Amino acid sequence: MRRMTYSEIEGKGIGFYLILGVLGAIILMGLGAVYHMEHEGHYVTGMSNQVVWGLPHIFAIFLIVAASGVLNIASIGTVFRKAIYKPLGRLSALMAITLLLGGLMILVLDLGHPDRLIIAMTSYNFKSIFAWNIILYNGFIAIVGVYLWFMMERRMQKYYPYAGFVAFIWRLILTTGTGSIFGFLVAREAYDAAILAPLFIVLSFSIGLAAFILYLMAAYQLTNRPLGDALLMKLKNLLAVFVGAVFYFVAIYHLTNLYITEQHGFESFILSDGGIYTGLFWIGYMLLGTAVPVFLLYCRKMSEMRMPIIAASVLVLVGGFSLLYVIIIGGQAYPLEIFPGKEVSSAFFDGVVNPYTPSIWEFMLGIAGVSVALIATILATRVLPFMPKSLADKDVDPHAA
Amino acid sequence: MTEQTASPKTENEVNRREFLSKGVAIAAGTTLAPGLFLHQMSQAKTADEAVSDKVRWGILIDANKCADDCSDCVQACNETYGLSGHERPATDAQWIRKVTVKDRQTGHVTSLPLMCQHCENPPCVDVCPTGASFKRENGIVLVDKHICIGCRYCMMACPYKARSFIHETLEDQKAEAPRGKGTVEACTFCVTRIDQGEETTACAQACKHEAMLFGDLNDPDSALSKRLKDEPSVQLRADLELNPGVRYQGL
Structure with a gap:
């Protein structure tokens, strides 16, 4: 195996500035949307007193979950010592930080009081899993930052496996925390389930890896760097395994609910008569996000082609997003069971499926968060050597793994 | 450190101490009890009084x-x-x-x-x-x-x-x-x-x-x-x- 050399991307052409320009414009539009939402108040969004978390939260949690998952690539190299993954460690850790920043930006800017961020950082209720998450997010950025530094600084290289191990453990705790935001809620039928924590962890594996594959392929294509099949095939096979693992946890979650009579109402809402939520579950998550990608990734005829890998990765992201939409919005849309076994009505939406239509402002904030993650990754790779000059088969040595 | 030996108490001293402690307790009881009782009866608290868990x-x-x-x-x-x-x-x-x-x-x-x-x-x-x-x-x-x-x-x-x-x-x-x-x-x-x-x-x-x-x-x-x-x-x-x-x- 040759010694891996890394370099900054050139970042001079018109294409480079065009990408930055588009992303910058989306971010500016997102900030404009935030100004509008904060100035007018949240009534301009689709969110209400019934559905209190909306599209911004789906984007935010999607990015936060993907952030911890994308670090897996580095962990497989460092913690599990698979040599073929090691050259990807720097980019993986970088994306872990940038995706998290994008997600957190959305979360903070959607608050009723984003100006009180300093309170969120200084005034803690330690019984709140949300408060723990704030510590976990900050800690994640710091730990992965150190991990990156140790990987990139020759003098510190001997310590980087330790940093990698700490980062790996921290990311597992972090996603446990993210899943537990919902798992620890006793009030609603959709939540209050310990399985949500491991479900979020495996979901992070799949969407983190899919995001990484897409960025890697795009970046190597656009910078004219070689990216060999050996590495891609490894990533693709791993993606299929992760998609299967997510399916397993989703299946167990719903099967358990189907066994419990008091959950039948909620299950029939999600699985059969929930309208948009049923559609997103079966078509968005099950068909497009699970069945089709597994077929594309495992089909022998397509195994050497790149388009199916790209398509499968995009679909895994679509599926993950759909699943989060079903969990987060569907869980709130289903009416609270304050009077079990009774029919309830009021002037305050009791006993009815809570309506939610996302507004353009929420969507703009969401894609601004994605753009922040992308632009931060691109700019970081422009100024520091995160990307190997070549990931051609001869340079990555598939037999060393 | 030398051990101190307490002088044996006389019966009078013990009685005086008991009398004093019991007396203080009785005096305090008779003074405070009606107040506490009335306080419980009234439920209300004055504006400058701290909120307490005596009330729910x-x-x-x-x-x-x-x-x-x-x-x-x-x-x-x-x-x-x-x-x-x-x-x-x-x-x-x-x-x-x-x-x-x-x-x-x-x-x-x-x-x-x-x-x-x-x-x-x-x-x-x-x-x-x-x-x-x-x-x-x-x-x-x-x-x-x-x-x-x-x-x-x-x-x-x-x-x-x-x-x-x-x-x-x-x-x-x-x-x-x-x-x-x-x-x-x-x-x-x-x-x-x-x-x-x-x-x-x-x-x-x-x-x-x-x-x-x-x-x-x-x-x-x-x-x-x-x-x-x-x-x-x-x-x-x-x-x-x-x-x-x-x-x-x-x-």
Whole structure:
């Protein structure tokens, strides 16, 4: 195996500035949307007193979950010592930080009081899993930052496996925390389930890896760097395994609910008569996000082609997003069971499926968060050597793994 | 260190000490007891007195007495706290609402008011990241407007959908109940009125059917405690064991 050399991307052409320009414009539009939402108040969004978390939260949690998952690539190299993954460690850790920043930006800017961020950082209720998450997010950025530094600084290289191990453990705790935001809620039928924590962890594996594959392929294509099949095939096979693992946890979650009579109402809402939520579950998550990608990734005829890998990765992201939409919005849309076994009505939406239509402002904030993650990754790779000059088969040595 | 040997006590000395200690105890007892007794009787606290857990405020709602077509309690609350909406039901704040409950098997219909249940173990307080959601010593669950960041996690956690987020700019606010855009709020059990010595909440006062009884759950002699002892009542979502301060009859 040759010694891996890394370099900054050139970042001079018109294409480079065009990408930055588009992303910058989306971010500016997102900030404009935030100004509008904060100035007018949240009534301009689709969110209400019934559905209190909306599209911004789906984007935010999607990015936060993907952030911890994308670090897996580095962990497989460092913690599990698979040599073929090691050259990807720097980019993986970088994306872990940038995706998290994008997600957190959305979360903070959607608050009723984003100006009180300093309170969120200084005034803690330690019984709140949300408060723990704030510590976990900050800690994640710091730990992965150190991990990156140790990987990139020759003098510190001997310590980087330790940093990698700490980062790996921290990311597992972090996603446990993210899943537990919902798992620890006793009030609603959709939540209050310990399985949500491991479900979020495996979901992070799949969407983190899919995001990484897409960025890697795009970046190597656009910078004219070689990216060999050996590495891609490894990533693709791993993606299929992760998609299967997510399916397993989703299946167990719903099967358990189907066994419990008091959950039948909620299950029939999600699985059969929930309208948009049923559609997103079966078509968005099950068909497009699970069945089709597994077929594309495992089909022998397509195994050497790149388009199916790209398509499968995009679909895994679509599926993950759909699943989060079903969990987060569907869980709130289903009416609270304050009077079990009774029919309830009021002037305050009791006993009815809570309506939610996302507004353009929420969507703009969401894609601004994605753009922040992308632009931060691109700019970081422009100024520091995160990307190997070549990931051609001869340079990555598939037999060393 | 040398050991000190105590001189043997004479009988007189022991008696004198016993006499003094017992005497002080009796004197203190006779002086303080009536005060304590009267204090317990009165329930009320002075304005400068700290809130204590000697009192736990609660309310008993008799759904049998609550009229289907009446929403005086809701109106009283809205007027007292200036909750007049912007004609947007999905986002307008509602601290108390009338709910109609129909038994699926028997078809029996009940009407009742629903508000923050002022739980002893409130999930909203558990989940609040900054500690803005808090429970007072006297059992009233409130939101500290100054440190609420508007994350709405408490609204996700509340099993009663009792909380509202302020979705837009407010005008003509009531001086005694300042509210703030971008924060979460809910029924306060009329905390400012109670602190000033009033004996009941705006909703209970407005109920002409006498379906709401406000009082001290900790005082066995309060009308509320006596009714709760003598008559059956239920907690909403009792399975969650949150021990709400609001109880219902006729459900």
